[in-house]
Amino acid sequence: MMKLSNPIALLLGAALLGSAPAMAGDTIKIGFIGPYSGIYADLGGKMQEGVKLYVKLHGDRIAGKKIELLFRDDNNGSPEVAKRLTQELATRDNVDILSGYVSTPSAMASVSIATKAKKPMLIVQAATSGITEKSPYAARLSYTLGQVAAPLGSWAAKNGIKRVFTLVSDFGPGYSAQAVFTRTFTQAGGQIIGGVKVPLGSLEFGPFVQRARDAKPDAIFAFVPAGQTAIALMKSVAERELAKAGIRLITTGDVVSEGGLDAIGNSAVGVISAFHYSTAHDSPANNAFIKAFTDAYGTKSRPDFMAMQGYDTMATIYTIGNQLKGDLSGDKFMAALKNFKMTSPRGPIEIDADTREVVQNVYIRKVERRGDHLYNVEFATIEAARDPGK
């Protein structure tokens, strides 16, 4: 009822409800800011499922204190909304931990609040390098684009791919994916024979894929945002029959993430990608995670990297929270996060003490069909990869 009555209080201009301080001591509040409606609703929704799954499995208490989760919709990752919600969570709701942040602008705009409020900010997704440099209270539990694109370049050059054509979306992350891949690929002896940038709003990838095909490369390196753009790209690739022309497709893992893989269909089979997580990862931790997720949400929702990262964020908070006996004040939490190690469903991870970025394995995978679903099956591992931007 508190939640509902506050804005009404505003409307009436009445009462001091809004400034009532949170009862300190007996609860731990964690705010998750993300897109739960709109274009990126799928990403936000999966994160939420992962977060709630962890609480379901491990109880709603840390060191005896009750956990309270606050989910706030940032309206498609709008930076001004995200920053406002962060400010409100920090001052009005007095949360212990700020988390969520799926899109880079939402994290970039909000990061200064973490410093001012001295509260830990655990970024669940936002994958552009450089965010964590902005505040000593910011840490990232996902990956950076460079972290997964760099190993792919060297792997390709060492595995018989000599000539590559690049195809990326025409925006900042596209440029950096292209630059990182090009650097490691050419350093390892590969040759870039051309490239094309696709306008963000394109509905039709046909002409771009055709251009790539006409250049006759050994492989096309592609990076486009996950979701509908990735699916549109993959449909064009299937239609232009690249496989028949002997051209391979290599991508970063978000293009073939499990959330969209079944929508792409069989034409995705054989695509090679680099990423930090596959639901097909074979480890006890991952098998348990997948089973718990399926038990909780049925077959309608497939787990993916967003669900895993939401789950890992909660695992981190629980582990450190218990270690600190429930005292999650900013400085103590950040100190405990340095060199924090954990066995995640994705494999072993560690938080780098200086950059507060995840050090983790990056896997080279290939899309295969197993029963009703398509999976990214891992076949090579680059251990303890770091963000090359640092």
Next chain:
Amino acid sequence: MTNFAGVLFDGIAYGSLLFLISIGLSVTLGLMNFINLAHGAFAMFGGYLCVTLMSRLGVPFLVTLPLTFMALALAGWSIERTLVHRLYRASPLDQVLFSIGLTFISVAVVTYIWGTGQLPVNLPSYLGGQWKIAGVNVSVYRLFLIALVAIITLTLVLLLVRTRYGAMIRAAVDNAQAAGGLGINVAAVFSATFALGTGLAGLGGALSVDILSLNPNYALNYTIYFLFVVTVGGAGSIAGTLIAAMLLGVVTIAGNYYVPEIGGFVTYVLMIVLLLVFPGGLNRRSILHGDTPQAASFGGGPVPARFRATASTDPRLPDARWRPAEIAFWVVLAGIPFVTPGYNVLVTQILITGLFALSLDLIMGYAGIVSLGHAALFGCGAYAAGILARMGWGEPFSGLVAGGLIAGVVGYLSSFIIRGSDIARLMVTLGICLMLSEAANRAVSITGGADGLGDIDIWRVLGLFAFDLRGFTAYYYALAIVFAMFFLARRLVASPFGLGLRGIRESHRRMPAIGAPVRRRLATVYTISAVVAGIAGALLTETTQFVGIDVVSFGRSSDILMMLVVGGVGWLYGGIMGAALFLVSREILADMNPTYWQFWLGLLLILLVFFARGGLHGILLAAYRGPRARSA
């Protein structure tokens, strides 16, 4: 040469897709003058229905097509009978609000039934793959689309020109009363036509599932494309729609293949140029009206007779005196941080959005210029302030000046191409906004591109007040600026210049007769509006200390238009009231349910349309006049 043939084929295929998703809108907009922005929602339901029929019930793809058409036609018919028919005489802005409300509800319903993810689509194998024809690789599915376009075009033309039903529509649209007198059941004809439009939308949705991906945002994602095709083609003209779709398809694909460096701009430039050359659409001779250009009658030429309808026109001379309610309004605002300091940031953003809406009200409510691209000017101001601060000069007032200046220059320059009918102006402003957005996206080194512009350090206001965590400084800084701009705007609209603008709004043909330079007046007010929008943008940058690329987005432009209409056009306070209602209810609804809040927002919009014509202003006026009317 084979390259060129391949590009041409792809272009025609893309044009076919654009035609298929647009033709239904051309029918409802062109034949019935009903602005159905929920067109995308009907198409989306068509897509989902088609896929569900195939995957759950095993219905063959080709059989799902007529089924989808019929189901969506039936849905359209029911909605027309219950709701839509009440809005034929309403202002286009009410129609826009209603259909946006319907779209929001649809998005929530689809999310509830099918989830947020992408739905897998498996078309029969005989429609997949490629054929090699004369050395050109031709996709089978695209060939299928092109064939269907030919069939649908032919059927529609025959239906509307050769059948008795076609004759009845022509008569009913031309003069409903006379048609009724001849024994034509006008209501039934309109219902049937609306059903035809939604049925075609559903069919287009079903046919596009393999190319456009199917998710709950389908309803919103492609709005720009079909508005584009229908406006350029000339609403209501089937041939025009076909030509426009093909032209856009071929030019876009050829641009993307041959000059990918500027591919993102090609479409927008083409749209703007075509609309400037053919303001009423390519085919001004609509099938129905013979010589009367349908698109022009929609806007009534340069005077937006219909868009003006919600603007309350007070017959009395404007009165520049401050009313007690107005003074109370600002006093209450000044007191909010004392009462509920937890909402400082929200109210700050409402004030800034209200100022932005005020800038739109100046051109729309007072001069009759509608714009769907006002975020272009807001964005110029936001970036100007952000870039200035990053260059090391974070003094807040200079940022506002820079923002206003840059936006003013851009506004002045663009005022030369913003002309023609309402719908043409709507699309030209949208085109300018989309081009600026693409430019901001490309110029990563200046604007930060899609990742946004951070590290903006804004100095203390007046050298005294630092921007604090709880948002007190930002609140009073924004309030002072917004109040000052309101003060000036009040003076402006009550001045002889403001009166002249209203004259132009009412009749641009008579104003020159009394010696008023119409074009210059319009350019002036557009520039002033741009300056205000730029200042609002700069204010957002300074209070957020970040510039996201969404400052220049289509979404921001359409949101502001919606807020202004909700609040009431043409009384200066409409924007701020609309922004308050919209942002506060979004806050409450999203707080209750972060996933499905759009459903309730959609419902709210629809209720407003039916029960509060003229927006909040209408409600206030009714409340104010109610007792007097009764006592009289």
